[in-house]
Structures are given as C-alpha cells and as structure tokens.
Amino acid sequence: MSQTLGIVYFLFPLVLASMVPLALVALGALFSERSGVINIALEGIMVMGGFVGVMSIRYIEMATTLPPQLIAFLGLLIGAFAGFAFSFFHAYASINMKSNQIISATALNLFAPAIAVFVARTIFLSRRVVISGNYLIREVPILSEIPIIGNLFFTRAYLSTYLGIVIFIVLTIVLYKTRLGLRIRSCGENPHAADSLGVNIYRIRYIGVLISGALAGMGGVIFVLSFATRFDGTVVGFGFLALAVLIFGQWHPLKILYAAFFFAAMRVVASTYSGIPVLQDIRLPAEVYRMLPYVATLVVLAFVSKKSQAPRAAGEPYDVGKR
C-alpha cells in the first residue's frame, strides 16, 4: 500500500508538470477557435515563445544574480509576449487577408523552428540554447507539510504550475462570465448576428488569436523549464498535442482539464514506465503510450463529430457580404 502511495507521490508532480502547460495551450486554442479562427500554429508559436523566453533567461542568468524563480517568471512573461507578437502574423493573415487559416498556420509552424535554429547557430554555433536549468521548487515551505496534498501539489513543483492554474481559472471566467467572453464566443458561433449587434468582429478575433498566442508562447517556456535544461529549436509536437487536448476535451474548459490529465499521464508513463511495477510486466514499447493520446482523439472524433461541439464559424474568414 505504502509502495503504491509512493509511486503516486512520485508520478503525480510529473503529471501535473505536463498537464498544466497542455491545458494552458489548449485553453489558448479554445480562445482562438471560439472567436472563429482555427489556430494550428500553436506548435510554431510555442517554439517562438520558448526560444525568445529561453534566450532571455540565459542572458538574465549571465548578467544578474536575481533569484531563480524571479528569472523564471520574467522568462515566462517574455515568452508570452513573444508568442503574442508572433501570433499577430496568423491573425493578420486569417482576419484581414481572409487567407486559408491552415496555410498561414503551417507557415508559422515552419518559420519558428527555422528562425530559432538559424539564430541559435549564428550566435552560439550550435542549435542548442543552454540554461542553468535549476527552476524546480523542491518543497514549498509550510504548504508541503500538509498531509497528502502537500506531497501531491507542493513538492517538486514549478512556479509555472501555480501561475498556469491561476491563469487557467481567470481566463475560463473571462470566457464564460464576462461581456468580452460572450462576444468572443458569439464571433465563433454566428459572426453575422454578432456584427448586427455592433460587435467588431475583426477586433474580437484579434483578441482571440493574440490571447492564444500569448498562452502558447508561455507554454513554450514552461515546456523548456520543466522538461529540459536546454532549447533545441523544437517542442516535439507539444503544440499539436495541445490541439488534440482541445478536441478530446470537446472545446470545453473542464473537459480540457480531464483530457490534459489523461494525455499528461500518458506522457509520464511513456518516460517512466520501467519504474512502475504493473507496466513493467506488460512490456509495451514507450511509443505505444506516446501514440495513445492521438489514437484516442481520432476515436473520439469518429464517434462525436456528427454532433461536433466545435464553434460553428471556426475557420471561416468573416465576409460581411454573406449576411
């Protein structure tokens, strides 16, 4: 029994570390799609945010002696800003130029790793950006003493986890309980009706896309701080995984949390299964666990897409003439 508990205490912080950025980036995608713009550029935006954020962290580390958690916080903010700025290109193409949103997103997905590796190689002669990488909080004082919860939530944690949880709650309230949120949702559902009521469709869609950009950018920094001590010009499909979380979660914040938990658990299992007695006996290759979220998403899509919960106008450029 105590051994099982030990495994849970060991695994849960790892799952939490994956789950928070997944849920956060998926929530960003939710904002974008609810406003009517499909954003499959999350992967590229994460790379851009991660790259700029990690570069900044590296230079702050070298130039100052700030406490590590403050450096991490600055890095997260800078990454969010980079994602915000980068997603502007997607917003401009899809909203003003009425482009195919998949194409412009694909361009962003290709551009970000190319420029990141190009700049890194030009400056460091290597694609790697290395940071000191000590941003794990081993124990939160006092709180880690609480039985069970202390072990689950307040040991081996990251600042980004708490920040992410707060942002997730705030933005969910914004989307469902405020006037702005109602407008965003109406633009993705029936933009012409919203327009007739005086809502500025273009502006709202910009807000949706830029919020998703900021969250994805921050997600990129979280990815690097939590899973590596260096940035290689890639977030290895994490952005697309977040998209799968959004779909598996059927465009709903609470379900997104469940989906993020499931996907995060699979990620953790794939990298630690040799240490878990039950899974050790099954001896499946790690790739099976890595694949599972995508397979599950496909299955869900196959069964629910006839009555899809996706925003109705997502992916369609707004054309006043169609009113």
Add this chain to the structure above:
Amino acid sequence: MRRRIVQGALERVANRPASISAFSSILAIVSGLVVGFVIMLIVNPGDAVPGFLTILFGWLSEGSRSAGDMLYFGVPIVLTGLSVAFAFRTGLFNIGATGQLTMGAFTAVYIGVNWGFLGAFHWIVAVLGGMIAGAVWGSIAGLLKAFRNVHEVVSSIMLNYIAMYMNTMLIIQLIYNRQYARARSPLPSAHIPTWFLRDIFPGSSVNIGIFIAIGLTILLHIILNRTVFGYELKSVGFNRDAAKYAGMNAKRNIVLSMTISGALAGIAGAIMFLVAGRHLEPVNQLMQEGFTGIAIALLGLSAPIGVFLAGIFYGALEQGGYYLQLYDFMPEIIDIIIAVIIYFSAFSLFIQTYVAGYLRRKVGAEVELQQGTELK
C-alpha cells in the same frame, strides 16, 4: 502608341485568369527571397550578396553534378507537392503528407532490408510497398471524412504523430541497427537505379526517381484534366451536394482522392530512403518534406506541371543552401524563405482579387478569377 501597347498587354493579362494566379505565386516567391536576403544582410552584410546569389544559382556552381543533385533534392518535394495538390483540387487539405510519407518510407525500407530474394524486381516492389502504405494511411483520413464527417486536417494531424511514433517503434522492433542507432541499410538491389543518369550527371546522387516524378506529373495532369474520373473528383471538391445530386458517389470519391494523395506521398518516402547513405532514424521527428509539399502545391497553383516546376525550384534552393556554408550562413535560411513563401501564398486569394479589381478599373475588362486553383 506606347500607351496602347501597355493597354493591350494589360487586357491580355486580364483575360487570362491563370496569369493573375501565376502573378500571385511569383509575388510570394519574391517576398520570400526578399525576407531571406534582408535576414542575410542583418547577419552578415559583407557576404549577403554572394551568399544570396549562391542560394539562387548554387545549383549551377559545379555543373552537371550540382544540377543532378538539384533534381535529386527536388524529386521527393515534387511528389509530396503533387500529393497535396491532388487533394487540393478535389477540395481536401492533405496536411498529412508527412505521415503518409513516413509510413511509405518505413515499408519501403523494410522491404529493402528483408526481401533480397526479389532480385531485379526488388526496388520496384519496395517502391510499390511504400506506395501502398502511404495509400492506406491516406485512406484512413478519407474514410473518416466520408463516413464520420471528421475534418481531414484534424485527423491527418493525429495520423502524422501516430505514424511518427509507429515508425520509431517498428524500426526498433524490426530493422534496428543497434550499433549506429538507426534502421538497417536497404540492400543494393533495393536502391533506386540510376541508369544512364550516372553518365549525364557524374558524381551526383540523382536517380530515376526523376523519371517517376515526371511520369506521375503527366499521369495526374491527364487524370485531372482529361478523364471522367478526374472530373468527378473535382466536382465533389467544388460542391459535394451538387455532385451528389448529379449522381456522383461523393463518399467514394473523397476516399479515393485521399488514397491517391497518400499513395503519392508514400512513393516520395520510398524514393527518399531507397538510396545509399540515407537511413531512417528512430528520432520522433516529423519529416518536413510533407509540409514543404504544401508550399510547392500552392506555388504550383495545384496544377501538376506547375507543381513539378515549383518542386525543382525548391531543389535548386536546397542545393544552393548546401553551398551556403561557404559564406558562414546557416542553411536554415532556406527553410525561412520557404516559410515566408507559404505565408505570402496564403494571401493569394486577396492578391488575385486586388489585381483583378485593379485591371478591371484600368482596362474595363471583365475578369473572372479562375476557380479551382485558388483555395477558399
């Protein structure tokens, strides 16, 4: 007099919608090159001009050898470009070419490693195997679209990652070369033959993949423009309901067009890896060639012959990028240029509408935009 000539030229352009589309393609290419050049100027102003010329004309620098390598680099991109373009023409967005290519590559290499008993037919069977694997992978997205109404972009993204992990898993389980941490090498009998190309392009890696690419370009051109089958595929793409009303089997056509599209990407995967010195690796990385195919399909206006030309142009850039390191520039500049080209080609509809409007004001000609080559 001069004015009248200009007027006449404009009228001629205005009456040929294809040239307006081509104009937007060229504009996208020029924009990409300009951005690339500006970045090079920022990084290393002294070498920017020779470096930039190397990107454009590097494929000429070693004569027939570098020209052959340009074709070698271009072939897989032509094929993934054809794959994406074929789907475009039938109203589908095949963002899954990379997954289909991966499955094709693995199957081809598996056959190439293990089925040496086939002798002279070995490479043909390996390519066909790659084609079938790609077709199966593409058909999954088609079936989901036709029968379960799942958007092909979403399902293809999932299928890309499933293919990526499956590739890693299967390599390690079935054809692993532990010493080098990569897949085993295909037998020489499975290598794509070079025939007389070795004599024309001495020293280059070009093989008869280029003939396969040319053959498939012509075949697709005929299917799309000259056959009932192609007409039906395009009709379903334009308007699924109208096509159904006209008695066409919309579901069957969607599945078929994704299958064909997947088959093309599968062949690309086979041709890429059935050569000496190139190995599949279990690295959990998406193969970029599938995404580059999207750019090539857009630049080629989704017409097979246009795609072929755009693909070879890409090969030239790639080859130029190879020589770029002479000037201390990182070859990723090519990827940056391609990404910018894709970004601006996404504007094509806007540019076409704008140019058409301009011409209409200028010459009073009724300009009808060419439907079908553009994307909504």
